[in-house]
Amino acid sequence: MSGFARYARQVVLREIGVNGQSVLRDSSALIVGLGGLGTPAALYLAGAGLGRLLVSDFDRIAASNLHRQILYRETDIGRPKLEAAQEALSALNSECRIECLAAPMDEAALLQAVRAVDVVLDCSDNFPTRFAVNRACVAARRPLVSGAAIRFEGQLAVFDTARGSGCYACLYPAAGQAQETCEEAGILGPVVGVVGARQALAAIKLLLGLGDEAGSLWLWDALTQRERRLRIPREPHCPVCGNSNES
Template identity: 65%
Template sequence: MSNLSRYRRQIVLREVGVNGQQLLRDSSVLVIGLGGLGSAAAPYLAGAGIGRLLLSDLDRVDLSNLQRQTLYRQADVGRDKLAAAAETLRALNPECELDLLPGPLSDAALLAAAREADVVLDCTDNFPTRFAINRACVAARKPLVSGAAIRFEGQLAVFDLRRGGPCYACLYAEGGEAAETCEEAGILGPVVGTIGSLQALAAIKLLLGQDAEAGTLRLWNALDRQQWRTLNLRRELRCPACGDARGDKPHESNL
């Protein structure tokens, strides 16, 4: 491992150490969406020494993004987000290998990318893409860290079928009501930044073999005394993505 001094504040942690840092160096994380969530998650992952980041987005930087998407600067307005984000991340940590995957990704491309990664972060903002990412993670048997934020509210969940837990489709029914967008409802920058940072934290904990609270949904209200609520999730036996509707026979989780 090169340049141990870069990571020494992590290496002194008992839960990380030299072996854990090497584990991070040998790991790959797929980050889909480089908006507010991805802008917070990707730099922390690169800074932590993740060896390879697979990044996907389809947008260009808009002036309205700068209020919360901290990967970008005024000079980036109009640029492709992937290119601008890669420039910032390479400047932060040139040791981190970046694979750029222009979106939108087809189902086949999503599955191929998920198979390349050890952990997948869903940093998108629409249900169709979230369900497609979940299907890819179910098929590839890869843990999924899902985040969302709107107004003053955020949520975080880790889905890990390897532990017998639920998937994203166990929680939300595909084809339900359309979700509100930040453009319609508004979003405070630090709210989405907090959730994105926690997604990075959950991914690092998964890679280190630490408890990442799989099978729970954490809900945060930043306006109401910054209160958190935690809901235990159960695997749906008839889930169209991971349940017996696919011919699978999962055991029913106690979560």
């Protein structure tokens, strides 16, 4: 299917229109992690008509993934996530070019990947990856949409130091962070689905210049449906984006 016919329900929105759809077609995103957050985000970005998606994940699909990682099917169990994701996303939208980063990335390779896109979505599940992605985004001056979820709790933060916001390290200093995993604490599938969808929404808004969410943190409790939005101040002495690190 070619042309804008498939995007008619988006194009009719005055905030998007034909010009906005052209912007999405010419835009690219890096998704780090194709789990509970990354799979809905990837589906919505491909469906929205982004021209290019870089995806990174080195795991294989397990049966325990299927209750929340909606890109995969039972027949995919045991397959590399990248392989199954590329197949499913291309089937959804053949106009979106899916590029798989099939090898673990060191800092230089990660920085190169970040520089090659317009926006980065951190859908990973561990602090070392999150800190590495943040450093690359600050160095490359690319906006970062960071999501996380555990149990019934979700959060999303948007960082864009090129526009004066703080970075992930301003919110979470690297030292002394304890890691709680979904295997230990549990996770309800729709919770990561909501956060991943909101990551895709935030990325689309960044690409189209709709609103200004940079430097904001959204916190959500799925049990009570309570949510809060906080501002993330830029820390002058942040080791990643602080004044002493500016060129």
